[in-house]
Amino acid sequence: MTGTFWMQVAQLARRSIVRTIRQPAHVFPPLIFPLGLLAVNAGGLAPATKLPGFPTDSFLAFALAVPFIQGALFATMNAGTDLARDIQTGFLNRLALTPLRGGALVAGLLSGVVVMGVVQAGVYLTVGLLAGSGLASGVGGALVLLGLSALVALGFGAVGALLALRTGSGESVQGLFPLLFVFLFVSSMNLPRNLIEIDWFRFAATANPVSYLIEGIRSLVITGWDGQALALAFGVGTALAAVALAGSAVALRGRMTRT
Amino acid sequence: MRAGALGAVLSVAGGVAWRTIHNVFTTPSLLLPGVLFPLLNFTAFAGGLSRLHDLPGFDFPPGYTAFQFVFILLQSAVFGGVFTGFGIARDFETGFTRRLLLAAPHRSGIVLGYAIGAAVRWLFTATVVTAVAFAVGMEVGGNGVDLFGLYALALLANVAGILWSTGVVMRLRTMQAGPIIQTPVFLALFFAPVYVPLDLLQGWIHGVASVNPVTHLLETGRSFVAGDAAGAGLAFAIAIGLAAGFALWALRGLRKAEAAG
Amino acid sequence: MTAREQGIVAEALVREYRGGIRAVDGIDLRVAEGEIYGFLGPNGAGKSTTVHMLTTLLPPSSGTARVGGFDIVREGPRVRAAIGAALQEAALDPLLTGREHLRLQAALHGLSRADRRSRGEALLERVGLTLAADRKVRTYSGGMKRRLDLALALVHAPRLLFLDEPTTGLDPQSRSALWQEVGRLAKEEGVTVFLTTQYLEEADVLADRVGIIDHGRIVAEGTPSGLKAEIGRPSVEAVPANPDERHRLTQLLERFGEPAQGSPNGVAVRLETGTESLVEIVRALDAEGLDVSHLQLHAPSLDDVFLAKTGRSLEGAAEEPSAEPARA
Numbered sequence: 001m002t003g004t005f006w007m008q009v010a011q012l013a014r015r016s017i018v019r020t021i022r023q024p025a026h027v028f029p030p031l032i033f034p035l036g037l038l039a040v041n042a043g044g045l046a047p048a049t050k051l052p053g054f055p056t057d058s059f060l061a062f063a064l065a066v067p068f069i070q071g072a073l074f075a076t077m078n079a080g081t082d083l084a085r086d087i088q089t090g091f092l093n094r095l096a097l098t099p100l101r102g103g104a105l106v107a108g109l110l111s112g113v114v115v116m117g118v119v120q121a122g123v124y125l126t127v128g129l130l131a132g133s134g135l136a137s138g139v140g141g142a143l144v145l146l147g148l149s150a151l152v153a154l155g156f157g158a159v160g161a162l163l164a165l166r167t168g169s170g171e172s173v174q175g176l177f178p179l180l181f182v183f184l185f186v187s188s189m190n191l192p193r194n195l196i197e198i199d200w201f202r203f204a205a206t207a208n209p210v211s212y213l214i215e216g217i218r219s220l221v222i223t224g225w226d227g228q229a230l231a232l233a234f235g236v237g238t239a240l241a242a243v244a245l246a247g248s249a250v251a252l253r254g255r256m257t258r259t
Numbered sequence: 260m261r262a263g264a265l266g267a268v269l270s271v272a273g274g275v276a277w278r279t280i281h282n283v284f285t286t287p288s289l290l291l292p293g294v295l296f297p298l299l300n301f302t303a304f305a306g307g308l309s310r311l312h313d314l315p316g317f318d319f320p321p322g323y324t325a326f327q328f329v330f331i332l333l334q335s336a337v338f339g340g341v342f343t344g345f346g347i348a349r350d351f352e353t354g355f356t357r358r359l360l361l362a363a364p365h366r367s368g369i370v371l372g373y374a375i376g377a378a379v380r381w382l383f384t385a386t387v388v389t390a391v392a393f394a395v396g397m398e399v400g401g402n403g404v405d406l407f408g409l410y411a412l413a414l415l416a417n418v419a420g421i422l423w424s425t426g427v428v429m430r431l432r433t434m435q436a437g438p439i440i441q442t443p444v445f446l447a448l449f450f451a452p453v454y455v456p457l458d459l460l461q462g463w464i465h466g467v468a469s470v471n472p473v474t475h476l477l478e479t480g481r482s483f484v485a486g487d488a489a490g491a492g493l494a495f496a497i498a499i500g501l502a503a504g505f506a507l508w509a510l511r512g513l514r515k516a517e518a519a520g
Numbered sequence: 521m522t523a524r525e526q527g528i529v530a531e532a533l534v535r536e537y538r539g540g541i542r543a544v545d546g547i548d549l550r551v552a553e554g555e556i557y558g559f560l561g562p563n564g565a566g567k568s569t570t571v572h573m574l575t576t577l578l579p580p581s582s583g584t585a586r587v588g589g590f591d592i593v594r595e596g597p598r599v600r601a602a603i604g605a606a607l608q609e610a611a612l613d614p615l616l617t618g619r620e621h622l623r624l625q626a627a628l629h630g631l632s633r634a635d636r637r638s639r640g641e642a643l644l645e646r647v648g649l650t651l652a653a654d655r656k657v658r659t660y661s662g663g664m665k666r667r668l669d670l671a672l673a674l675v676h677a678p679r680l681l682f683l684d685e686p687t688t689g690l691d692p693q694s695r696s697a698l699w700q701e702v703g704r705l706a707k708e709e710g711v712t713v714f715l716t717t718q719y720l721e722e723a724d725v726l727a728d729r730v731g732i733i734d735h736g737r738i739v740a741e742g743t744p745s746g747l748k749a750e751i752g753r754p755s756v757e758a759v760p761a762n763p764d765e766r767h768r769l770t771q772l773l774e775r776f777g778e779p780a781q782g783s784p785n786g787v788a789v790r791l792e793t794g795t796e797s798l799v800e801i802v803r804a805l806d807a808e809g810l811d812v813s814h815l816q817l818h819a820p821s822l823d824d825v826f827l828a829k830t831g832r833s834l835e836g837a838a839e840e841p842s843a844e845p846a847r848a
Contacts, residue, residue, distance in 0.1 A: 004630055011627045015616065022615045022656070029438065036442075040449040043464025047314050047455045090611030093577055094672070097600050098628035185303035191310060201306035 005104050012108020013115070019082060020116050030074035030120055034067030035127055041066070041190065042131075051195055056222045064128040065217035066189045068149050069210060071120040072156040073180050079113045080160030080173035087168045087255065102252045106245070110157045117153025121146050128221070136224040144230070145220050151237035152213055156180075158244030165251035187211040209236045268368040275359065275372025276379070279346060283380050293342050294384050297335035298391060301327060305395075308454055316459055321484055324397045328388070329409065329480040330453050333473075335388055336413040337420035337444055339381030343373055344424020344440050351432040351516075360517060370425055370509050377421035378414060385410065400486035408491060409483040412476060415498035420444065422505035429512030432519070447473050472497045526589065527551040527680060527712035528574060533583035535569050543569040545736035546583065551714060551729075553679075556706045558727025558744075559716040560822065566736040567716035568608055571684045574714065575605045588680050588712075604673035605682040610665040614658035618649050618668050621657065622675060629676040643671040647701065663694030670701065680712040681705065687722060699726050720822045732826055739829040748820040755780045755818045756801060757788040761811035769810055776801055786814065 020026045042060040049057050056062050086092045095105060125135070125142060135141055159180070163173045186204045188196070188211040196202040205211050216233020219226035283289045305327040312323040319326045350356040359369050399406065424440045431439065451473040452460055460468055468474050479494035528551040535544040544566045551557040561567050572578035574587055576596040585592045588602035612621060622640035631639060644650045647667035657665065666686060673681060683702065687695040703726060705711040717723050723730045724744045732740040732747075740747055756776070760769045766787065770779075773789045776797050782788030791797045798817055805812060826832070 007630075008628055011624055015613070015620075015624055018620070019613065019615045025435070025438070032442075036445065037449075040446075040453075040464075043462065043467075044449065044452070044454045044460065045308075045311075046461060046464070047459045048308075048311055050314055051310060086613075089613075090607055090609040091613060092611075093607055094611045094625075095628065096577060097575060097603070097605050098625065099597060099600065099630060100628050182299055185299055186307070190303070190307050195310050196307055197310040198306050201302075205307070 004099075005101060008100055008104035009107045009111060012105060013111035016079075016082070016109050016112020017115055020078065020112065026078045030071045030078070030116075031123055033074070034070040034124065037070065038063055038067050038124075038128075045190060048191065051191075053192075053195060055192060058133065058222075060128065060131055061133040061222045062218065063190075064124070064133050064221050065214045066184075067124040068121055068145075068217050069152065069184055069189075069214055071124065072117060072149070072152045073177070073184060075113050075117050075120075075153050076156040076160035076163075076180060077174060077177045078116075078160070079109060079157040080164040080177075081170040083109060083161055083164035084168060084170040084173050087164065088170065092256065096256050102256055103249070105256075106158075106161055106248050106252060109161060110154055113157035113160075114150050114153045117157070118146055118150050120153075121149035133221060135220065136222055137220040141220040141225070145217060148213075148216060148220075148230075148233055148237065151234065151241060155237050155240035155244055158241055158248050162244050162247045162251055165248055165255050168255070183208055183210045187214060189214055209240065212236045264365060268365040268371065271365055271368025272371035272375060275369050276375035279343065279373060279376025280379050282346070283376070284383075289342075289346070290380075290383075293335070293339055293380060294387050296338065297331050297384060297388050300334065301331045301388065301391065304331070304454070311455055314455065314459060317455060319456065319481065319485065321398045321400050324392065324395060325399060325484045326481060328392045328397055329484055330448075330451075330477060331388060331392075332385060332409070332413050333416050333476060333480060334448055335384045336381050336417035337448065339384055340374075340377045340417050340420025340422070341424045341440055341444055343377035343380065343421050344428050345434065345437060347373055347425060347428045348432070348434045348436050351428065352434055356432075356516070366513055366517065367510060370422070370506075370513055373425055374418055374421045378417055381414075381417045385413065399484055401483050401488075402486065405483040405486055405488060408488060409480050412480055412483075412494060412498055415495070415502050416476060419498065419501040419505050422502060422509040426505060426508035426512040429509065429516040432516060447471060451477050453477075472501065526586065527553045527555060528557070528585070528587050528714060530570075530574065530585035531583055533570070533573060533585055534581045535566075535573055535578060536581040542736050544573065544580075547733070547736070547738055549585075549731065549738070551712060553712050554706060554710040555728045556702065556713040556715060556726055558723035558730040559714065559733060560718070560720070560723045560730055560826075561716075561733035562718055565733045567718075567733060568684055569736075570733070571605070571607070571682050571714070571716055575603060575607075575682050576600055601676070602678060603680045603682060604676065604678035606666070606669040606673045606684065606686055607682075608684040608688070610662075610669045612657045612660075612665055612668060615656060617654050617656055618644065618660070618664075618671075619653040621668060621672055625672045625675045631676065639675060639677075643674060647671045648697070661694075663690050663697075666690060666694065666698060667701075670698065674705075678711070680714065683713065683715045685716055685718065687717070687719065695722075702726060724822055730822065732822070732829060734826070734830045740825055744822060747822065747825045750825070753777070753790050753792070754820060755782075755788050755790045756798060757782040757786045757814075757816050757818065758801075758805075758812045759783070759786040759814040761813045765810060768808070769812070772804055772808060772810060773801065775804070788818075 038060070041063050045063070046059045048054060049059050049062070086095075125145060129135060137144065160173065163176055167173060186201065187208045188205050193202055193205050193211065196205060212232040213236055216229050219229035223229070305324045309323040311317060312319070312326070347356065350359075360366060423444070427436050427440045450464065450467045451471050452468050457465070457468055457474060457478065475490065475494050475497050479488070479490045482489045483491070528549055530547055530549040533544055533547040533549075534542060536542050547570060559567050559570065569578065573580045574585055574592060576592050576599050579593060587599045590598040590602065592599055616624070619640060622643060623636055626636035626639055644653050647670055649664060649667055649671070652660065652664060657668065660668065670686070687698055690698065699722070702713055702715070706713050715726065727744060729742060730744050730747060731738050742750065756773065758769060758773060760766050763785070770787045773787050777789035777791040780788040780790040802815070
């Protein structure tokens with residue numbers, strides 16, 4: 001990779017971050033809504049910790065993993081709608097007329113998403129710790145948690161880019177967003193999988209990759225160092241990112257049809 | 260109000276309601292989220308959390324599916340109103356609402372029309388949610404009158420939701436009003452005993468839920484499903500009070516929109 | 521002139537969309553270096569599709585073209601390095617400032633940090649946006665956006681400039697300012713300009729040569745004055761002082777030419793001979809005692825050229841449904 005490529009990535013990452021910061025609707029909902037849901041569930045579902053076999057006596061600690069994924073889902077939508085707007089307004093054509101490489105376009109966009117994802121993760125972690133959650137894996141775990149958050153933001157951001165490149169429409173990306181939430185809701189977000197009573201739901205949560213992302217983050221918060229949970233989380237995150245990036249690369253070739 | 264004036268209000272309301280209903284039922288992107296979100300929540304809550312029914316002190320004979328069904332029905336009712344508020348905001352951005360304000364001889368009919376449109380929209384959602392609930396084996400202890408009480412209560416919640424969102428939109432007149440409409444509604448709904456009965460909540464959430472009027476609506480709705488209409492009078496009084504208060508809020512908002520031109 | 525020196529050369533250029541719609545149907549073009557070429561036609565005629573092909577954003581279905589001496593299919597990156605383009609939609613990011621746009625564009629073109637700054641400042645000054653440079657683009661007027669668009673197209677000092685309907689929606693003052701700048705670029709800097717427009721006046725004022733496109737084909741090409749002279753017969757319009765004498769006036773004027781479109785109260789004819797007929801018309805009016813409140817000689821316009829070549833008026837043609845599918 002040449003210096004020009006990385007310079008292009010840096011410029012577009014900068015633009016992605018500047019755009020996000022200048023849109024309050026892209027900054028605050030990803031912070032407020034996940035933390036609001038955390039507050040609500042930490043209170044409302046606290047009695048669940050009395051279920052036999054529940055892994056912790058703090059539902060706040062148990063649920064702290066969820067904002068990381070929910071925030072990443074917001075990042076998906078934001079990345080997707082930003083890119084879709086670029087397509088709709090012709091800005092992508094403007095970029096296509098420069099020596100910009102397609103890979104740099106996606107990498108720049110996703111770099112911005114990852115930076116914002118890590119900042120969000122820092123906020124969630126700080127709020128969780130201040131609210132009394134604790135972090136069983138300590139300072140090292142916090143760094144791993146931020147790394148995992150970056151990977152999740154990359155993967156979900158690439159999904160957003162893929163949706164935008166395939167549909168070329170911000171409204172379509174937003175319309176597909178609720179479907180992504182199905183993955184969050186039908187997961188182990190509210191109860192450990194072994195405590196989910198209904199068979200089909202437990203099966204769906206087990207088959208749902210988002211469960212493993214949540215459980216990896218959760219293990220750092222309530223268990224400490226759980227190699228299996230972390231391996232599954234990083235494995236799923238890497239696979240998600242790889243598949244979405246490959247799909248985005250193919251979609252980008254179709255979208256930027258310059259000769 | 261004179262008969263002629265009432266007729267004019269109803270005429271305006273009918274036109275606005277028809278348009279709202281027509282738009283919603285001919286545009287899948289408007290119709291589907293209002294139906295899919297409640298179903299998604301229902302799946303996640305009733306399916307994923309049913310084990311909570313085993314908690315000591317959780318006493319709700321019809322079961323956890325029915326326990327969550329009542330919350331989902333109320334949530335869909337209130338958010339049905341909120342989604343209609345988004346439609347009004349969109350109308351302001353496109354200039355359509357100003358066209359209505361110019362054309363309608365009795366402008367309160369505009370608010371009434373949006374409210375009727377929201378109610379019809381929610382009745383569709385309620386039908387789907389109810390059908391799905393029964394399809395997955397929901398048990399109901401109450402009789403037809405009890406269920407009628409539940410739907411009447413939810414309809415009042417729907418009216419309160421649309422009037423709340425209309426009041427906000429009439430003041431702000433932009434889609435940016437979305438978070439301002441949604442956030443208080445979300446908080447009011449979730450600072451209630453959503454997952455377990457009020458008695459099982461502890462700490463600050465118990466304190467907040469105890470004074471949250473939504474708690475009374477929710478608990479009365481659940482008592483209807485259980486066949487014991489305890490506290491129905493207070494719940495209806497709260498629902499009617501909320502609807503009346505937000506009606507005033509919406510109509511004053513309408514006056515502000517008129518003044519803004 | 522060698523091929524490499526030439527500005528733009530296109531041969532039998534075709535773009536066919538799904539369903540067999542030929543948005544561009546065999547265009548041949550030759551634009552010399554430093555020339556301003558006006559590509560005139562109604563909406564949906566194929567102007568933008570042609571620009572997208574010549575700027576490498578859309579591969580042609582068949583045919584060839586060289587821009588700045590480079591093949592648009594096989595040498596896309598070299599074409600892009602040679603050209604600047606302001607496409608139909610002023611594709612700007614509403615959340616970035618004018619200065620940030622220029623910095624980004626310059627960086628993507630590989631300019632050094634120092635060059636980015638100096639080039640950016642110079643362009644901002646040239647298009648009159650220095651004071652607004654740090655404002656977000658969403659606060660810009662339509663004219664300001666178009667001027668920024670032009671500055672962005674020029675950031676890497678291209679030899680050729682493509683402007684796709686650059687003045688659509690602009691007020692007369694902004695339009696005139698943009699014309700001046702485009703004219704200056706061609707005259708002083710020798711930039712080749714390929715300009716699409718649906719405005720007759722724009723092509724007339726600005727272009728050295730004009731190509732008129734309709735239904736994907738070039739129906740006429742030449743200098744504006746040459747094209748007008750080619751079909752050019754002037755018309756005369758008169759308004760009777762007494763509306764009851766309209767019929768007599770029509771009979772009189774039709775002795776000098778065939779009927780033409782005029783104002784609702786007037787009578788117009790396209791003269792069979794040149795402007796010298798005007799004197800004879802005045803004499804005839806005098807001889808027959810016909811008073812007119814208004815008498816005007818119309819020189820031929822590019823619309824007349826369009827009418828002569830297609831049988832339709834350019835303005836009327838713009839009402840037709842677009843034959844140019846938007847790119848998904």
